[in-house]
Amino acid sequence: MKDGPSPAMKQYYTAKAAHPDAILFFQMGDFYETFGEDAAVVARELDIVLTSRGRDKDGERMPLAGVPHHAAEGYIARLVNKGFKVVVCDQVEDPKKAKGVVKRDVVRVITPGTVIDSSMLGSPGAQYLMAVAPGKKGSIGTAFLDVSTGEFFVSASDGGRDYAELVSEVVRYHPSECIVPESSPDALAVRLRAQGLLVSRYRDDAFLPESARSLLCEQFGTNSLGGYGCEELDGAVAAAGAALRYARETQRSELAHIAGLSTRLSARNMALDAITLRNLEITKSIRSEAAGITLQGALDVTETSMGSRLMRSFLIAPLLDPEAIGRRLDAVEYFVGNPMARADLRSHLDRCGDIERIAGRISYGNAGPRDLLTLRESIERIPALKDLFTDETPENIREALEAMSDLSATANFIARAIVDEPPALARSGGMIREGFCAELDELRNLSTSGKDWIGQFQQQERERTGIKSLKVSYNRVFGYFIEVTRANLHLVPEEYERRQTTANGERYTIPKLREKEAMIATAEDRLSVLEAEVYADLVRTLAACVPELQATARAIGHLDVYAALAENAARYDYTRPVIEESGRIVVREGRHPVVERSMEVGFVPNDTDLDGSGNQIMIITGANMAGKSTYMRAVALLCIMAQMGSFVPARHATIGIVDRVFTRVGAFDDLASGQSTFMVEMLELANILNNVTPQSLVILDEIGRGTSTLDGFSIAQAVVEFLHGKAVTGPRTLFATHFHELIELEGKLKRVKNFHFAVKDTGRDVIFLRRLVQGATDKSYGVHVAELAGIPKKVTERALVILKEAMVQELKGGGKTPRYTQMLLVDTGEGVAETNPAVEELRAMKLDEMTPLAALNTLHRLQNLANGGNGRR
Structure with a gap:
């Protein structure tokens, strides 16, 4: 037995040493093999057989798991979607021509945040790579790069306690992967991983602001980053440079379609932190991925992937500028008032592919033939789409139409080059149309005529020899051969040269057949190579159109979003909100945009009158299940919808700009960090009280219920008094509580008003009317809710007995009929x-x-x- 690994395994160990944190797919003939720990992971995650072969460096049996070369994309996609990095090491020379061991090299590094292959992108949503870098004075710079589309933006946030703002960025944009400096504190990586994020440490020099700035300027062809709004944001620049370098290294490409970036500053958008995004279920359901419906799910009826991604970006970052919001609302209103144009537009968009991602793959060089066919069919629709708008249109629609380039020449070029029904993969061949390349046509004709010649030769030999069953066949070992059965061997001519004896007869050849075989084989080999070259040249030619394709894709996305928002408005009776700089929130017959979709009976609408200098704080009491939480969430969602540029579910809505929505609802134990429900509640409350402004909207549901009654009541009252303050205005606040004693604050604090949800108590039954009315109530109907929840009747009957006894005891102590069901x-x-x-x-x-x-x-x-x-x- 030889000492040491084989030459091929030496190649494997070298490649693995360069990528220790990734699963290495190592090509060996028609298979990709994985070894050692990689093999164990692959076998477990992909449910394939784990075997062993040879010995590792320590002399132990080497675990082995392999997948077929032709099916590798699907296996790699599954691993990447599970959060693994995969390195692909291919044979880079023809094994038949290799002298010694065949050469192999790493050709791709695929990570969750840098996926660009269409087969590996799990959804039409953005696939962000996030980078985090320290900035000045404790700030943190962040960058988000979607390699598949070229979208690239940066922001800066306060490092803060427990990286709260950074976590909000993660929840807002849902990146697939995050890179941090190698020397960054462990606490940062731990906090990010707690969000289910794949975090990779990347070399420190990639995060140096000056080298990052230089790389970005080189990528964009500029002398500075001033035009992108981030020249002075060292942390953001460092993060962006690191993200770009990481993407270029993993993709082994210059990524020319990444042609610029934007700066997103909190001063331009409503702030929605991680807690609020969760509590209001903006993009993700609290219950699970599959259960429930989110605001995004309710609003996103877009027809294209570009529109869907843009809808989400509108939703998680509503605007603060009334004029900008008004321009979006104008566009939505146009489509509401023009239902035929809206329907026609949506019909065209329904058959439009993801131009943005296809453009990215063209730039990268791995666009497939069907990508190009989809691209052609999509851009062929643009002229008809633009013809829908013959009248005067609002500014945002006009800008989108003007941004759509005339791409008819590109469509014609693809039509001349690509067949109508191309294969999925370029390596399959047969995608170049006849007439596009004369040399290719010549080889194709030679290959085809050669096969026709074989058929004619077979017929001629049958007639010449008298052997009616004579066949000319082919296999990889012998090539073309003449096959004769045993019963006819006496008829074989002398010039036939025997090549092989089989159970059923003999196989022969003759010089004439050998010569033609050589011609056919040569033509087919040349045909395959030339078609691959022609296709690669075609994709490189199309790369020059990528900037125009990207601009057109963005424009289509905007039209799609405006039409989708109009579709919701028309379908569900939404109205255009009035946006102003005041402190008012006035809603008439407002509804919850998500809950109303799932109700079998009609949703009961409610009014809202909030004013930071008048009716600032609404204390809402009433029965459990009466609708307090749904109502408060609805008000918050209406503000978000209005400021993103959507019509809202109400008869009328006037929304004074909200700079930030704060929510404290529900109870979530953070067991991983050892924090109780009450501690989580207090941390979230502290965040609100420390960051709230007079322009904010605050939603508080049952503050103080996680501790004793006296503690809880005291905290709740102190919070109301703090939010009210002594100034002339304060944050608009909805405060739901079962501490009915808080209703007395209406007489003490001038901007506090009491409200409750009406309940009809028949004495035998309780009917929740879901209607908000002014004034206070003193009943919670907890036992009735327990009955509705299915608590055994023995328990609820006993609870009523205990409740009556408690009321009697209170009467003895105070001599009055008890007013409150929650006594202190x-x-x-x-x-x-x-x-x-x-x-x-x-x-x-x-x-x-x-x-x-x-x-x-x-x-x-x-x-x-x-x-x-x-x-x-």
Whole structure:
């Protein structure tokens, strides 16, 4: 036995050493083989057989798992979609001509964030590679690059506590992969991985601002980045340069279709943090990927992939400029008022391919024949699409139409070159149309005529020899041969040269057949090589059109979004909102855009009147399941829809610009970090109180319910007082609570108003009317909700008994009919303690002068005092 690995395995170890964090697909003949730990992963993830062959460096049996070369794309796609990196090492010379071991080289590095192959892109959504780099004064620069389309943008955020803003970026854009500097703190990578993100450490020198700036200027053909709005953002520039370098290295390409970038600053868009995106289910359902429906799912009725991606970008970054919002609304209104133009446009777009991604693959050089056919059919529709707009159109529609280039020459070029029914892969051959290349036609004719000659030769030999069953056949080993059965061997002419004996007869050849075989084989080999060369030249020629294709794709995306938003408006009776700079939010008969779609009976609409300087805070009480949470979410979603440029589900809506939507709803334990429901609630609340502005919209649902009744009530009231403040205006706030004592704040704080959801109590049954009315209520109907949820009747009946007993006890203690179902008691074992020092101190507290943190510390001390402690820590 030889010592050491074989020459081929030496090649494998060299390639693997250069890519230790990736699965290496190593071509060996007609298979891609994986070895060692890679083989174990591949076998497990792809459910294929794990075998072994030879010995590894330590003398142990080498695990082996392989996939057929022709089917590798599908296997690689599955691995990449699971979050793995895959390196492809191909044989780069003909094994028949190799002297010694065949040469192999890495030809592709495929990562989740740099996928460009159509077979590996799991969805029409953006496939972002994210890069993160430190900036000045603790800031963090981020870059997002979609290699498949060329979309490229940067932003900058505050590093902050626990990278909260960075996490919001991840949730907002949902990148497939993130690279961070090699020397970045572990806490950063851990925080990002907690979002389910593949995080890779990349060499530090790629993140140096000066080298990054130089690389970007080289890519864009400019002397500075001033025109892109990021010249002074060192962290963002560093992240962008690293992302571009990583993409170019993995793709082994200059990626010419990445021709610029944009800067997205928070000052231009409504801020939607990760918590709000989750709570309002903007792009992802809280329940699961498959269950429920999101706002994106409700609104996205676009016809193209370009439109779908743009719709999502509108949704996660609503505008703050009323004029810009108005221009979008004008475009939507045009399509609402022109249903025939809208229907015709959507009909054209329905048959339009993903021009943006096809352009990316053309630039990269791996566009398939069917990509080109789709591209041709798509751009052939543009003239008819533009002809739909003969009248005066709003500015945004006019700009989109003007951005669409005349690509008829490109369509004609593809039509002349590519057959009407091409193969999926260029290597399959047969995609170049006859008449496009004279040399190719000549070889094709030679190959075809050669096969015709074989048929004629077979017939001639049958007649000449008298052997009616004589056949001319072909296999890879012997080429063409004459086959004669045993019964006819006595008729074989002397000039026949025997080549092989079989069970059924003999195989022969003659010089004439050998000569023709050589001609046919040569023609077919040359045909295959030449057609591949012609196709590659064709794709390179089309690469010059990529900028025009990208601009046209973006324009189509805009038209698609405006028409889709108009389709929703017409289908679901939405109205155009009035956008203004005021602090008002006035909605008449507003509805929840998602919930109303799933209701079997009609959705009950409600009004909203919020004004930062008047009716600033709505305290909403009432029964469980009455509709408080749905109502509050609906108000927030209407604001988001209005500022993204959509009509809204309401009879009328006036939306004063909202700079940020904050939400604190639901309860989610963060068990991974050891944080309880109440701690999570307090962290989210702290984020709101520390970042809220007078232009914000705040949605608070059941603040304080994660702790004791006294603690919870005290926190809830302190929060209302803080948001109200002593200024003349404050953040517009919807505050749902079961602490009915908070309704007394209406008489103490001038910008607080009480509301509740009406309930019809028949004495035997409870009917939720879903109607918001002014004023307070004192009932929660918790036992009735328990009955509706299917709690066993014995439990609910016992609960009613206990409830009545508690009410009687309260009557004994206070002498009045109880007003509140959620009572505030400090239990001493004999009823309410009238002289408890904690209660006396609580009554004397000056809440208006306390910060939230001081209130929390005081509450902790009072709780200790009430429990018999000395009130000190």
